[in-house]
Amino acid sequence: MSLSPDEVRHVARLARLSLTDDEVEALAPQLSEILGYADRVGEVAAEDVEPTTHPFALTDVDRLDERRPSLERAELLAGAPQVEQNRFAVPRIVSEEG
Amino acid sequence: MSEGLLPAGWELVVGLEVHVELQTTTKMWCGCSTDFGDEPNTNVCPVCAGLPGALPVPNRQAVEDATLLGLSLNGQVAPRCRFHRKNYFYPDLAKNYQISQYDVPLIHDGHLDVEVAVGTDDGTGDRYETRRIRIERLHMEEDTGKSLHVGETGRLHGADRSLIDYNRCGIPLLEVVSRPDIHDPATAQAYLRELQSIVRATGVSDARMEEGSIRCDANVSVRRTGDELGTRTEIKNLNSVRSLGRAVSYEAQRQVAVLEDGGTIRMETRHWDESTGVTEILRVKESVTDYRYFPDPDLVEILSPAERVEAIRTRVPELPAAARARLDAAGVPREAAVTVVAGGSLPVYDEAVAAGADPAGVANWLTGDVAGQLTAAEVTLEESGLTGAHLAELLALIDDGTLSNKLGKQVLTAMVERRGTDGPARIADDLGLKQVSDEGELRGIVEDVVAGNPDTVADIRGGNQKAIGALVGQVMKATKGQADPRKTNELLRELISG
Numbered sequence: 001m002s003l004s005p006d007e008v009r010h011v012a013r014l015a016r017l018s019l020t021d022d023e024v025e026a027l028a029p030q031l032s033e034i035l036g037y038a039d040r041v042g043e044v045a046a047e048d049v050e051p052t053t054h055p056f057a058l059t060d061v062d063r064l065d066e067r068r069p070s071l072e073r074a075e076l077l078a079g080a081p082q083v084e085q086n087r088f089a090v091p092r093i094v095s096e097e098g
Numbered sequence: 099m100s101e102g103l104l105p106a107g108w109e110l111v112v113g114l115e116v117h118v119e120l121q122t123t124t125k126m127w128c129g130c131s132t133d134f135g136d137e138p139n140t141n142v143c144p145v146c147a148g149l150p151g152a153l154p155v156p157n158r159q160a161v162e163d164a165t166l167l168g169l170s171l172n173g174q175v176a177p178r179c180r181f182h183r184k185n186y187f188y189p190d191l192a193k194n195y196q197i198s199q200y201d202v203p204l205i206h207d208g209h210l211d212v213e214v215a216v217g218t219d220d221g222t223g224d225r226y227e228t229r230r231i232r233i234e235r236l237h238m239e240e241d242t243g244k245s246l247h248v249g250e251t252g253r254l255h256g257a258d259r260s261l262i263d264y265n266r267c268g269i270p271l272l273e274v275v276s277r278p279d280i281h282d283p284a285t286a287q288a289y290l291r292e293l294q295s296i297v298r299a300t301g302v303s304d305a306r307m308e309e310g311s312i313r314c315d316a317n318v319s320v321r322r323t324g325d326e327l328g329t330r331t332e333i334k335n336l337n338s339v340r341s342l343g344r345a346v347s348y349e350a351q352r353q354v355a356v357l358e359d360g361g362t363i364r365m366e367t368r369h370w371d372e373s374t375g376v377t378e379i380l381r382v383k384e385s386v387t388d389y390r391y392f393p394d395p396d397l398v399e400i401l402s403p404a405e406r407v408e409a410i411r412t413r414v415p416e417l418p419a420a421a422r423a424r425l426d427a428a429g430v431p432r433e434a435a436v437t438v439v440a441g442g443s444l445p446v447y448d449e450a451v452a453a454g455a456d457p458a459g460v461a462n463w464l465t466g467d468v469a470g471q472l473t474a475a476e477v478t479l480e481e482s483g484l485t486g487a488h489l490a491e492l493l494a495l496i497d498d499g500t501l502s503n504k505l506g507k508q509v510l511t512a513m514v515e516r517r518g519t520d521g522p523a524r525i526a527d528d529l530g531l532k533q534v535s536d537e538g539e540l541r542g543i544v545e546d547v548v549a550g551n552p553d554t555v556a557d558i559r560g561g562n563q564k565a566i567g568a569l570v571g572q573v574m575k576a577t578k579g580q581a582d583p584r585k586t587n588e589l590l591r592e593l594i595s596g
Contacts, residue, residue, distance in 0.1 A: 068129025
């Protein structure tokens with residue numbers, strides 16, 4: 001499994017990371033190596049083994065529809081870089097260009 | 099049908115994605131309250147704020163409600179289903195991913211039959227046609243927070259910052275995805291209305307578009323008749339059934355104009371502007387792979403064994419189509435039946451009919467005077483305290499002549515004002531409202547009116563039958579509106595012709 005520099009740029013954009021060309025050149029082989037490592041699982045996967053996403057044999061872990069206390073608002077907002085009208089203030093969401 | 103919407107040779111293709119907020123007490127993954135309208139950021143905990151290390155736990159009630167709606171839409175329940183992370187950056191979802199379902203949704207392959215009014219060939223009136231819209235899937239996910247855009251315009255475009263309230267973030271949301279089986283705006287509207295009625299009948303949500311507890315996005319494309327499906331755009335910000343119809347019509351015409359001009363349609367998300375009546379590009383749609391869906395390792399599979407599904411199936415209520423058919427069989431006119439069923443007054447209707455009232459009469463009052471009174475008093479039917487038993491009693495008082503129709507309406511006003519604490523007989527008594535139909539009493543009054551208006555009487559005798567209305571008015575005035583109009587008319591005619 002090998003990632004091209006363009007694929008690295010695309011994934012970086014999705015993750016909102018800005019990479020220099022040098023970083024892209026350096027990361028492409030590293031990421032390819034990591035993917036290759038993960039691919040090794042495919043070598044041992046057999047038809048009779050159910051695919052799973054975690055190691056626990058658990059299902060239906062749920063809860064009743066009962067209230068539990070929320071955070072105090074002051075405590076919640078304490079971590080926000082900017083607060084306005086008791087809300088989290090963030091830069092505008094969509095640019096004029098769309 | 100919508101003849102004339104598109105030039106000959108073009109076909110409209112629409113699929114709808116409807117989001118329903120479930121009315122559970124707590125959120126989908128945590129015990130925070132779902133109450134609408136609370137102070138901003140007061141119903142937020144580490145789970146719905148997306149703080150590191152917080153673990154989501156599904157709300158059992160939400161899963162059961164979703165199953166109930168799925169069964170009410172003729173869907174199949176997946177014996178096992180799971181949750182995925184849909185990854186994207188948007189500040190109304192603090193985790194930077196939405197927990198949703200991807201490859202195995204809770205419900206698949208349902209359908210909804212809608213009745214659409216179609217003109218008759220001879221143009222004499224409406225005929226109804228039933229159309230089956232297939233439902234691809236219903237999947238569970240979570241709602242996002244609410245953004246308040248501040249800046250010069252207060253709107254998304256031109257705002258310089260957004261303020262986020264996470265109270266709504268994490269409220270259980272059900273996405274109902276239709277197949278692209280809709281080919282005209284009227285059917286799209288009928289589908290949304292019918293789905294809204296079904297949601298209300300199941301009680302899993304109040305499905306109010308204006309409060310956002312039901313929301314609709316439309317996937318719209320056009321094609322030359324017989325061609326493969328065209329590229330679609332997704333239309334957002336549809337705030338009413340009417341907006342849906344207008345937006346679909348606009349977008350279809352826009353796409354045909356672009357294509358006929360030799361242009362191409364891009365896969366994009368567009369924003370409907372209700373005031374200008376156009377759709378504008380919001381963003382180029384990310385492709386599905388860009389969302390990098392993967393199974394959420396914090397959550398395990400949900401099982402729906404047959405016995406649990408069957409237990410929920412017993413709770414599927416009478417659905418709107420069946421209720422309309424029942425009212426139709428009882429002699430209720432179609433328009434009234436549609437309004438009673440969709441407007442949520444069916445329980446009151448049923449109670450009144452059970453108490454012996456005439457079905458058509460009850461439906462007529464509910465959709466006419468009762469609806470008018472509720473609007474005037476700015477209350478819902480529930481808030482008004484009006485019961486079916488009281489309504490039946492009111493109709494009986496009118497039926498036996500104790501009250502005229504007009505007095506009945508006055509009594510109804512007081513019934514709503516008193517929020518159902520008193521019945522109509524008690525109110526009529528309190529207000530001294532009672533129709534004067536006693537022959538002797540009324541005859542005296544009518545005689546006075548005839549004697550006092552010789553010119554009008556002569557006019558009537560000369561053949562102007564309409565003038566009798568003026569005399570009826572005089573009798574009503576003399577009795578403070580309480581004279582029995584039918585008897586008044588009879589007596590007037592008798593005295594004038596005699």
